[in-house]
Amino acid sequence: MSKYRNLIITSALAATLGAAPAFAEKFGLGRTALPEEIAAWDLDISPDGTGLPVGSGNAFDGEELFADYCAICHGDFAEGVDNWPKLAGGMDTLDHEDPLKTVGSYWPFLSTTFDYVRRSMPFGNAQTLTDDEVYAIVAYILYSNDLVDDDFELSNENFLEVEMPNAGGFIVDDRLTSEAHFVREPCMADCKEGTPEVVMRAMVLDVTPEETKARKVQELMDATKPDADRDTAAVAETAVVAEAATEEAEPVAEEAPVEEVVALDPEMIAKGEKVFKKCKACHQVGEKAKNKTGPVLNGIVGAPAGAVEGFKYSKPMAAAGEDGLVWTEEELTAFLTKPKAYMKKTKMSFAGLKKEADIDAVLTYLKSFGQ
Amino acid sequence: MSDSFKAKSPSRRQFLSGAAAVGAGVVAGTTAKAAGPDPLITQVQDWASGTGDGVDATPYGLPIDYESDVVRRNVEWLTADTISSINFTPIHALDGTITPQGCAFERHHSGAIELRKQDYRLMINGLVDNPLVFSYEDLERFPRENRVYFCECAANTGMEWAGSQLNGAQFTHGMIHNMEYSGIPLRTLLEEAGLNAAGDLKDKWVYVEGADASSNGRSIPMEKALDDVLVAFKANGEALRKEHGYPVRLVVPGWEGNMWVKWLRRIEVTDQAVESREETSKYTDTLEDGTARKWTWEMDAKSVVTSPSPQSPIKHGHGPLVITGLAWSGRGAITRVDVSKDGGKTWETARLAAPGEKMAMTRFYLDTTWDGEEMLLQSRAMDDTGYVQPTKAELRDVRGLNSIYHNNCIQTWWIKSDGEAENVEVS
Known part of the structure; x- marks a missing residue:
């Protein structure tokens, strides 16, 4: 809290705080939050463990969960895929050029990892993991950083015993002192020795969009x-x-698929477009669609499974495609209802669409994108 | 000065883009001496003869097609996915200080969600006398204020730490916008819930989070929360855009944009910082020795010349030239901006379009003449704390090369004799 004390010198603010008891009269707006409501939203976990739910999970189970839900972005060993965050490695690199900041090498508190995984992961499907699953995944992330053994079980009981390597690696903002020399009289003439010359050019690097x-x-x-x-x-x-x-x-080129759309109910397409928001974290459709976490879905209805060019499918999906699985509406409906039940080990970390109407709508929407 | 610089031979692309401006300059710069009567004047033009659009053509207007290049742009290689990414305000093409919402930069951690007013709830809980839930309509019934503030992402100019990278003010300095917000002081809402339960407020915090999947939680010291933070629902007079947190966002004047939580859904009074992902693994600043600064909330004084700049080269001929740019400080008001044409050797003081306002953007102009000489153009802001914007070298002396956030160094544009500009570093 020293940061706070640095700031409080400002007299107006000191007065503000001193006046705490004399608060203005209330407006009587809003209503009392119910305990169930607070419990549903107040999920944050503090470094001292405040907010940790009761539960446990081990690194062994975590490895399997991680492969199912996390590896598609973070890699099987938490080493990161493409530009997605690397969660493991980078020990002792913080004072190097381009330090590798991971949970193991950089994050000061384990509570942050648990809090973030439980609330915001998996990407595009947040808050679908059980607390025990979160414990297991966090245990696996620790294991992938060589901080625990593979039989390690993490629980609310032993949570604070885990030592984070970079716990002591942070200082509170010290700019007001370490950069106090920037408060100065500005130089107006002869501010540099010699003639300033160009020493680096953006055009040479050539990374501008x-x-x-x-x-x-x-x-x-x-x-x-x-x-x-x-x-x-x-x-x-x-x-x-x-x-x-x-x-x-390009709009000229876009006119072609329109003919196919004619037979489809525009309202269903619009509804499907809304439902598709749940899919957008991983899938693209349309003229400029690219494979992302999931494959491009243009023309997917009626197409053979596991066949989108350039996409690396899970083994079972690739095998199903080779065995002749075709994404008929019936098959897609079954898949989308409960992906993991339909195909164990699919990469698609999505809980499924509960409402049949949503599935119908999203399939109509997908059909509006021919090829 | 170009003699002393051993450049690679220009690629075809550079040649072409250079040639483009020259060509355009020839077309545009012919007003001084007319070769003959201008047909745009002597002939009756369609628009002067026929009619234009009726009032029902655009119920909500967009910029005219001719301005279609003045848009937010993203840099694909920066992030893994556009859903958790950032784009950039076209500051090179704007003037004045207010950023139109439609081209104000966006930064999302789980995408821009759509949240209806009737589905909106704001909870205040934790160390308060009575935990409360507000609807959107409730918020509209509290006394509100109008304030203009800049919002700058802590990573603005972050790609330039190690050297000049991106060729355009939009990309180097465009993670910023400046809007007029209508909103309720956070203090009012905290007092409505009652802070007696929090006891001594000096060591208390508020933890704020959004309704999106990232939640983007941040801890703010109570002192700031009670000072000038707003719970805002309008920007530039109209509802917030979805990408800026519709229907309600937090406004944290002068502090890094990540704390301006969008789709604000919960405010918790706590007795410690939560140390969330966004205040530990991200938005912390690694120094040369590997230790990192945390809680670096204020945005230091900073400025940039927006024109001329790489995306806004000089296209007219020699003679009068308006050099313009923006300046801002998270610690107070801008008091002065100086401009250098020679890479920081000599400086002249620019004209402020209006006196600086606290934690808001200030527009500056240097009305000058240009006769085709090369310039190493820089601007340097001062705020009312006496802080003078540092050079990149000065910042690196303190912070090393591994920082990403809070790069407020002086920017240099190399203006060439053909009016083209390039992002460079100077000795």
């Missing part, structure tokens, strides 16, 4: 060929750069 370059190419084309015939040599030369700029020209 293409749109802005594309805009400039567009300007070039406008400036040099203000009228019609743009599809000549200049365009061919700039084709690579202009890729992003062609988006504007």
Whole structure:
């Protein structure tokens, strides 16, 4: 709390706090929160264990849960996939260039891990894990950081005994002292020795998104060929750069699927689009759809299973595809009702759609995206 | 100055983008001496003869098509997924200080959710006399205030720590917006629930969280909570946009954007910081020796030239030039902005469009002339605490190279003789 004491010097604020008992009259708005309501929302867990639910889980079970629910983003060994957070490793790298900050190497409190997994994970399906499952997953994350053995069981009883390697690695904001020298008279002339020179350029690194370059190419084309015939040599030369700029020209291509849509009920499509929000964390549809955590779903209704190009399926899904499984509406309905029951070990960490009407709507929506 | 710099030979892309501005400049810069009568004047144009749209054409107006490039943009390689990501305000193309909601940057941790007013609930619990639940309508019945504040992501300019990376003010400094909020002082709501149960308020906190799956919980010291924090439901006069937390968000003046919890659903009075994910694993600042600063809430004084800049090159000819930019400080009001054209060797004081307001953006102008000389353009903000915006080298001296957040260093744009600009670092 020393940070707080630093700030309180401000006299106005000190007065504010001193006046605590003399609060203004109340407006009588709102209603008393019921204990059940507070219990449902007050889930935060403090470093001293306040808020921890009763329960336990071991690293062995956690490994299986992690493979089912977490590995698709965080990797089987919590090492991270693509740009997704790495949860393990990085010990002793904090003073290196590009330190690797993981639960093991950086996070000061275990309570933070439990709190976050229980409330916000799995991504796109938060608050679906039981407390015991969360204990098991947290135990596995500790194990993946070599902080416990594989038979370790984590519970509310032994939670505070786990030592986090970087617990002592933080200091409270000290800018007001360590950077006090930035309070100064600004220099106006001869502020540098010699003539300032360019020592690094963003253009050399070349990581700026293409749109802005594309805009400039567009300007070039406008400036040099203000009228019609743009599809000549200049365009061919700039084709690579202009890729992003062609988006504007694309609506023509989008007209094709519209015909197929005609037979579908627009209201159902709209309803399905809403339901699809539950899927969007992992799946994309439409013209620019790419494989993400889950495969692109264009044309999925009626398509063979496990067949989207470039997507790495779970073994059972790939096998089912090879065995000739086709995503008919019936099969998809069964899958979406309870994915893990339909196909054990599917990568799809989704609890399922409870309402049949939601499934119908989402299938209609998916059908509106031909191929 | 370019002689002293050993650049790689320009790629085709750079050549093309450079050539683009020159071409555009030729077209645009012809007003001084007319070669002949301007047909835009001498001929009757369609718009002067026919009619335009009726009043029912756009019940809610959007910018005209000609401004369609003034939009938020994201940088794909920054994050794994757009659902937990950030985009950038097109500050290079805006003027004044108020950011329109439609192009104000977004940062979500679990995507922008849709939460109806009638489904909205705000709970206050913890160390209060009477834990309360408010509906949206309840909130509208409390006395409210209007205040203009900037909201800057702690990671703004974070990609530039190790060196110049992104070529555009939108990308280097666009994780910021400045809006007029209508909302209730958090203090009013805390007092409605009653703080006697909290006892001595000096060591108490409020923990705030959102209704989205990330919840994005943050701990705020009681002192700040009782000072100037707002529970806001309007921005720039209209309802918050979904991407900014509709229907209700927290406004934490001067403090890092991550604390401005969106879709605010719960406020808990606690006797300790919760040390949530967003205040331990993220939004902490690793120093050179591997220790990290935590609770670095205030945004230091900072400024940037928004034009000319890489996305807003000089397209007109020589002569009058308006250099403009934005300045802000999380510790108070901007009192002065200086501009350097020579990479920080000499400075001149810019004109503030209006006197600085606490924790709000200030627009500055330097009305100057330009005759095609190269410039290493910089701006330097001062706030009413006497703090002067540091150079990148000065910041690195204190913090090393491993920080991500709170990079408030002086930015340099290299303005070339053709008016093109590039993000660079200088000696």
